[in-house]
Amino acid sequence: GQQLNQSPQSMFIQEGEDVSMNCTSSSIFNTWLWYKQEPGEGPVLLIALYKAGELTSNGRLTAQFGITRKDSFLNISASIPSDVGIYFCAGRGSGNTPLVFGKGTRLSVIA
Amino acid sequence: NAGVMQNPRHLVRRRGQEARLRCSPMKGHSHVYWYRQLPEEGLKFMVYLQKENIIDESGMPKERFSAEFPKEGPSILRIQQVVRGDSAAYFCASSPLIMRERGTEAFFGQGTRLTVV
Numbered sequence: 001g002q003q004l005n006q007s008p009q010s011m012f013i014q015e016g017e018d019v020s021m022n023c024t025s026s027s028i029f030n031t032w033l034w035y036k037q038e039p040g041e042g043p044v045l046l047i048a049l050y051k052a053g054e055l056t057s058n059g060r061l062t063a064q065f066g067i068t069r070k071d072s073f074l075n076i077s078a079s080i081p082s083d084v085g086i087y088f089c090a091g092r093g094s095g096n097t098p099l100v101f102g103k104g105t106r107l108s109v110i111a
Numbered sequence: 112n113a114g115v116m117q118n119p120r121h122l123v124r125r126r127g128q129e130a131r132l133r134c135s136p137m138k139g140h141s142h143v144y145w146y147r148q149l150p151e152e153g154l155k156f157m158v159y160l161q162k163e164n165i166i167d168e169s170g171m172p173k174e175r176f177s178a179e180f181p182k183e184g185p186s187i188l189r190i191q192q193v194v195r196g197d198s199a200a201y202f203c204a205s206s207p208l209i210m211r212e213r214g215t216e217a218f219f220g221q222g223t224r225l226t227v228v
């Protein structure tokens with residue numbers, strides 16, 4: 001089946017630092033999504049990407065859909081303590097087909 | 112709050128009992144997806160349903176697990192004769208009929224955490 005490789009698995013950073021994480025896939029996706037999950041909660045959609053090469057921002061978050069359609073990255077600038085959580089990438093092939101998720105990047109921010 | 116509603120939030124079952132997890136999609140959403148998340152893992156797809164139809168159940172174990180999305184009422188994920196390995200967080204997501212347009216993505220509920228003792 002389709003698999004997503006997400007890295008790094010975890011990050012410990014100082015408040016104010018920038019963060020970068022990425023996902024790669026063995027197959028092509030038509031949509032890339034980035035979600036954040038906090039303890040005891042469901043994933044919350046951060047950014048959705050629909051076109052190869054697309055670069056989209058949401059506040060301090062920026063994500064890009066790779067040209068090959070097999071990868072995506074998420075950047076967080078000037079991190080703050082509330083950025084703590086697990087960030088998941090997810091890809092979708094076409095239409096309403098189910099999402100394939102990465103294993104997540106666990107972000108810790110040290111004040 | 113018009114988001115995806117899941118209940119119960121926490122469910123404890125003894126081995127061999129049945130677990131029923133409920134999901135009410137967002138208003139206007141006719142597609143429901145169930146995912147399972149083990150500790151320290153990402154979400155794994157289980158089953159995709161439209162009203163009264165199972166579209167894709169390729170991620171759901173063939174035995175003991177079943178899902179339905181009736182014409183009226185919530186979607187139900189049913190696990191019969193639960194075992195310790197069924198302990199996980201189960202998430203439901205819903206989406207509208209067509210997801211080609213921006214802003215019409217799948218939105219997740221808060222999950223049901225099943226513990227089998």
